[in-house]
Amino acid sequence: MPVQVLIPTPLQKFTDNQATVTLEADSVQALVGALESRFPGFSKSLCDESGKLRRFLNIYVNSEDIRFLENEATPLADGDEVSIVPAVAGG
């Protein structure tokens, strides 16, 4: 199931400066694994020592925060768009 992943600038050093990559994965968890096999070292940026997604990182599937879906277990379907966005301050 190919999904599109939008890569933020700080992580494009792992992806040969590509802003978008297409990968096969059926869940967010599987996507993290797929990113690591294609781009070794990538998952260390996404996950802490215990393998959990870092708290200052937001992951969206088709514009919805995965914390409103099923977190790492959120399923992915053909053509889904996943974006990885570091948290920003507001107002």
Added chain:
Amino acid sequence: MTSTLTRSPLQGLRCKECGHPYPAAARHVCDEVCFGPLEVVYDYEAIRARTSRASIEAGPASIWRYRDFLPIEGDPIDVGTGFTPLLQANRLARRLGLRRLYIKNDGVNMPTLSFKDRVVSVALTRARELGFSTVSCASTGNLANSTAAIAAHAGMDCCVFIPADLEAGKVLGTLIYNPTLMAVRGNYDQVNRLCSEVANTHGWGFVNINLRPYYSEGSKTLGYEVIEQLGWELPDHIVAPLASGSLFTKIRKGFDEFIKVGLVDEKPVRFSGAQASGCSPIAQAFDEGRDFITPVKPSTIAKSIAIGNPADGPYALDIARRTGGSIAAVSDEEIVDGIKLLAETEGVFTETAGGTTIAVLRKLVEQGRIDPNETTVAYITGNGLKTTEAVATSIGEPFLIDARLDSFESAWERAQSLQRATWETVDV
């Protein structure tokens, strides 16, 4: 010695989580290690050597009297931002049952009547130093007003992003400065996500994204000013609104820095935060004893603080707990009552965020979580004329009369009986 006096105390950036160092460039996350937020590092020895109460008092009546504590290297963009009134609120204090209450009124900040002028003055000064010609932001309204206005003054190009459902006053108050304004179909968190992607591709200075470490430092001046205006003393308790949590943590940092360089004597200060029930991810975590934030979808009239995914939430939680403060949430109805209470007792018309702060202040006093003898400062961060919709249906109406004495007399009679009815239900 000469070099200490001329060099800027700005040394670089550092990850707030893991401490990894970075140069003082336009970057906001620890992308080499842990994705934590970056913070500015200063040479406090240099600051201590060149500042005193007297040197600050001799400075301009703006945030730039504290320029040695702000992350810039050259001349600031000074549009008169800061040094807003600290009002002793005796009538509100009596109504609530407090003895020493102050209102820090950033609803009259310059140039756009909210605390955001502080952060934007710093961010655009730094943006210019870093060579940006276009500045941008994701905003719930106040930040858009401020970025557009100060960019206009500085002659910078400006493109700002807001949720499409903002109050009319905030949209007009941005467009008047003639920036490019993008009204995004979605809530603030979605706007922010879009802006993170635009920041990746357009090479603009986003005040709250790639300039965030500099931007957020501007809020420290709300801490410095309160100390100076209290006669170089710390208060006992502060109450401030919580949106992303950044303001709250920076007031704390402002207090800590003045203690560190010897400008004020150390004493405990309790930090309490205010949220609207319709967007209260930090208050919920506080109540449930969690140290992580679960994002929410905002639904409240307090749009300026409607951030469902607060980036500095974990730090705000930590400060409230560590200092013996509280974080509480209030309903939209209580927020409107808070706006009216502040206006009627102190002559200060605040927007919904300020109504939230006053309503939470009242709640904490009622629950015994603020000691009546504490010197308490409530931070009012924005102006009520920007969100008139919020109170339009909850206030009185004018008496429509003819230009004749008898018409006035009969209306006056009605007005007085209405007022008597109100007095019967109110103490003061």
